[in-house]
Amino acid sequence: MLSVLGLVAALAAAGLVQAQDAKFIVVASTTSTEQSGLFGHLLPQFKAATGIEARVVALGTGQALDMGRRGDADVVFVHDQVAEEKFVTEGFGMKRLPVMYNDFVLIGPAADPAKVRGADITAALQKLGGTPASFVSRGDKSGTHAAELRYWKAAGVDLAAAKPAGYKECGCGMGPALNMAASTGAYVLADRGTWLSFKNRADLAVLVEGDKRLFNQYGVMVVNPAKHPHVKQAMAQQFADWVVSPAGQSAVAAYKIGGEQLFFPNAGK
Structure with a gap:
């Protein structure tokens, strides 16, 4: 025993x-x-x-x-x-x-105060860069953040020199970034998968999609x-x-x- x-x-x-x-x-x-x-x-x-x-x-x-x-x-x-x-x-x-x-999509308030709906991604960011409209950046060195930085550069917006007036970095994941956009009426770049599973949309809508540059491998x-x-x-x-x-x-x-x-x-x- x-x-x-x-x-x-x-x-x-x-x-x-x-x-x-x-x-x-x-x-x-x-x-x-x-x-x-x-x-x-x-x-x-x-x-x-x-x-x-x-x-x-x-x-x-x-x-x-x-x-x-x-x-x-x-x-x-x-x-x-x-x-x-x-x-x-x-x-x-x-x-x-x-x-x-899948692909990235530009999300924003359905009322679209920056008037970017239907534009390609570079034209949309050029418009956003010239307005006080709020934009939430992941700011976390994620794949989505890296893509966003490429799109701003292609739009001729030099974030290192001067960020647009409404540009905010959250240093957070995709879900929290979407929550922040929903609560503040901001624009945000998202992967379509997370957007489709996101429940707290408030009045957010997909405003820019279909641009071949938004391809996400x-x-x-x-x-x-x-x-x-x-x-x-x-x-x-x-x-x-x-x-x-x-x-x-x-x-x-x-x-x-x-x-x-x-x-x-x-x-x-």
């Missing part, structure tokens, strides 16, 4: 073995994939197919890539192709695989074990392979809100 101390030791050892045997990976990803509800739809299917639990840390793309650089994640799933390719070139990530796309990369030997490369690769497989791509395509598809699979394209 085990003594009390022996029983405690046995239970502790069993718990340690169970913890060591637990099959999970850490996925550093964007707030858009989390807040849109996509991961809630995808990850149970991935676990059912592989037995691996994917634990998501949702951050701006820049912060997610930094997690990968530090070795604090096993795989990175983000949406800033230039930054992703740099991540791979620097040796922090394995091969970048395209997974899916997502990619996945396994963190390079040559930089961080503790990375769970085999399981991380299973995740990357699954999301670009026919099963994973079908799961991406099947995710809808109100009958509207949020993300469009394009692995291998």
Whole structure:
């Protein structure tokens, strides 16, 4: 018969073995994939197919890539192709695989005081830059923030020299930025997936969409074990392979809100 101390030791050892045997990976990803509800739809299917639990840390793309650089994640799933390719070139990530796309949309008050409705994105930002209308920027080095900065530059607005009168940086995720815009009647650039899942719209509406420059590509990369030997490369690769497989791509395509598809699979394209 085990003594009390022996029983405690046995239970502790069993718990340690169970913890060591637990099959999970850490996925550093964007707030858009989390807040849109996509991961809630995808990850149970991935676990059912592989037995691996994917634990998501949702951050701006820049912060997610930094997690990968530090070795604090096993795989990175983000949406800033230039930054992703740099991540791979620097040796922090394995091969970048395209997974899916959606698009960005410019959201604003339905009354549209800056009169940007129907314009292309550069013309819309030129108008916004010349008015006192409020604009909420993520300001968080996310993929959406990086895209926004490209669009302001293309519009000829030099944010480094002088920000428009109504320009506000929240340093926050997509959901909080939309909440701020809803509560203050501001304009904001959003990914369509988060917008479609956003409930607190107040009088906000999509004002600019369809411009080919608003294309928003997502990619996945396994963190390079040559930089961080503790990375769970085999399981991380299973995740990357699954999301670009026919099963994973079908799961991406099947995710809808109100009958509207949020993300469009394009692995291998």
